[in-house]
Every structure is written in structure tokens, then in C-alpha cells.
Amino acid sequence: MTDPVMQPLPAMTEIGTSVPPQILLGNHLKALKLPTFAREYEKVAMEAAGSRTDYPGYLLRLCELERIDRERRMVERRIRLARFPHTKSFDTFDFAAQPSLNKPLVVELARCEWITTRSNIIALGPSGTGKTHVALALGLAACQKGHSVAFVTAAALVHELMEARDERRLRQLQKHLASVKLLILDELGYVPFTAVGSELLFEVLSQRYERGSTLITSNLPFDEWTSVFGSERLTGALLDRLTHHVHILEMNGDSYRLASSRKRQKHGHHPAQQEEVSPP
Numbered sequence: 001m002t003d004p005v006m007q008p009l010p011a012m013t014e015i016g017t018s019v020p021p022q023i024l025l026g027n028h029l030k031a032l033k034l035p036t037f038a039r040e041y042e043k044v045a046m047e048a049a050g051s052r053t054d055y056p057g058y059l060l061r062l063c064e065l066e067r068i069d070r071e072r073r074m075v076e077r078r079i080r081l082a083r084f085p086h087t088k089s090f091d092t093f094d095f096a097a098q099p100s101l102n103k104p105l106v107v108e109l110a111r112c113e114w115i116t117t118r119s120n121i122i123a124l125g126p127s128g129t130g131k132t133h134v135a136l137a138l139g140l141a142a143c144q145k146g147h148s149v150a151f152v153t154a155a156a157l158v159h160e161l162m163e164a165r166d167e168r169r170l171r172q173l174q175k176h177l178a179s180v181k182l183l184i185l186d187e188l189g190y191v192p193f194t195a196v197g198s199e200l201l202f203e204v205l206s207q208r209y210e211r212g213s214t215l216i217t218s219n220l221p222f223d224e225w226t227s228v229f230g231s232e233r234l235t236g237a238l239l240d241r242l243t244h245h246v247h248i249l250e251m252n253g254d255s256y257r258l259a260s261s262r263k264r265q266k267h268g269h270h271p272a273q274q275e276e277v278s279p280p
């Protein structure tokens with residue numbers, strides 16, 4: 001029997017034929033999934049010659065470039081898979097506008113240790129206080145740190161779960177939801193769920209308990225969550241699991257939307273409001 005390891009590689013059989021080495025190299029680098037090597041090796045070779053870098057130094061530079069690029073591609077892939085509605089980061093978040101938010105805690109959470117320890121975050125506060133912005137920024141930080149993320153509104157997730165159940169692919173969806181490192185559930189509280197919807201969401205969150213992190217944003221304080229889930233027993237069991245290892249972000253300031261539209265109004269930048277402020 002021939003040893004499969006000793007079989008010549010397909011491209012190797014071409015050695016000795018008239019195929020130019022550049023083409024062969026391109027094929028090998030493609031097969032080895034080293035696109036940055038393929039793109040950069042000539043340029044880096046010229047630089048190496050210019051700076052009298054030795055062969056190991058040349059290879060090292062190419063390896064470094066490939067790893068940097070690969071990391072960037074993986075972060076981009078995680079961001080795509082997370083399905084964020086927009087990309088928001090802490091660079092554009094004005095902490096001074098939200099004094100009720102514990103800035104040192106948020107800065108610490110952006111390091112993503114809480115995901116490694118499978119803790120949860122619950123961000124509470126009225127509409128417009130930046131809960132979704134903070135959730136998106138923490139989600140982005142998680143993608144950058146190498147964690148898989150799924151972002152969805154609570155209402156959309158319940159809808160998806162019901163649809164999956166009707167189409168007999170609930171297990172598949174549950175498996176996916178249980179496997180992501182961070183599940184971000186935005187806007188819990190605006191829409192009450194049906195009994196079936198509540199139970200399906202409860203199941204997802206139970207399956208994640210101590211296995212992965214969940215970040216929930218809600219406009220409702222905990223004592224009003226029963227109005228969303230319908231059942232006191234189920235809400236109690238859910239809060240018990242969620243709050244076992246949790247960081248609570250209180251965001252009780254003014255609405256940023258309202259404040260910024262008032263500011264625009266004051267400075268006459270809002271076309272619709274401008275006339276009210278300074279009538280002709």
C-alpha cells in the first residue's frame with residue numbers, strides 16, 4: 001500500500017515543468033491559506049534587500065503581517081455574524097452626558113473579563129439614555145477580544161423562536177443561541193410576550209446560565225418584568241439565574257436624543273424646530 005503522506009502534492013508535480021515559480025508559489029500560498037504572504041512577499045523582499053535583513057528576518061516579517069491581517073479578518077467576521085444594527089463604540093460615547101452611569105465599571109467591562117467568567121450585564125433606564133449604544137460598544141469590544149456575539153432585540157428573538165418552532169428547527173436555533181459567548185438582548189420591556197414566547201425566551205436564557213454571558217437592556221425596573229413575561233413564577237426563576245453573576249448598569253439620566261435635539265433647537269440647527277425658536 002502506498003503511504004498517503006509520501007504521495008506528491010498536486011502542485012509539486014508541476015515542479016520541473018515550465019510553470020513559472022511565481023505561479024507555483026501563488027498556488028501553494030493559496031492552498032495554505034496565506035493570502036497576506038501572497039500579496040506582500042515581493043514588496044517585503046525588496047524592503048528586506050534594502051535593509052539587508054536576513055532570510056529568517058524576512059520570513060518573520062511576512063508571518064507577522066499574515067497574523068495581523070488574519071486577526072483583523074476574524075474580528076470583521078465576528079462583527080458580521082453578530083448582526084449589530086449599527087457599529088457604535090465608546091469613542092463616541094459621552095460619559096459626562098450620563099452621570100448616573102458608573103464609568104469606571106463600564107471601562108472595566110470593556111476589557112471583557114466578565115465574558116471569560118460568564119457573568120451577565122443588565123442595563124436599566126428610560127428610553128434614550130444610551131443603553132443600546134453601551135450594549136453595541138460592549139458587543140464590539142467582545143468581537144475585538146475574540147468572543148462570538150449575537151445581537152437581537154428581545155421581541156425579534158421571541159419572534160424568531162416562534163417561527164423556528166413552527167418550522168421544526170427550534171433545536172438548531174437554540175443550539176446556536178446557547179453557543180455564542182455573548183448574547184445581547186436589547187429592548188426587553190417594550191413588548192409583552194405571549195405565554196409561549198415567554199417560555200421560549202426563558203429556555204434560551206436558562207440554557208445559557210453559567211455557560212455564556214448575556215447582556216440585557218430594559219426600560220423597566222426588575223419589579224415590572226412580570227408584566228413582560230406574564231408569569232410571576234417564570235420571571236422569578238429567570239431573574240434568579242440572570243442575577244446570580246451580574247453587573248447592573250443604572251442609566252437614569254435624561255434622554256440623550258431629547259437633550260441633543262433641544263441643543264440643536266437652541267442653536268438653530270434643527271430645520272423643523274428652527275421656526276419655533278426664531279420665527280420670521
Ligand code: ADP
Pocket residue numbers: 088092093094095097098125126127128129130131132133134256257
Ligand atoms: P436607549 O437604548 O437607552 O433608548 P440609545 O443607546 O439608542 O438609547 O441612544 C439614543 C441615541 O443617542 C443613539 O444615537 C446614541 O448613540 C445616542 N447616545 C445616547 N447616549 C449617548 C451618550 N452618552 N453619548 C453619545 N451618544 C449617546
Ligand code: MG
Pocket residue numbers: 131132133186187217
Ligand atoms: Mg435602545
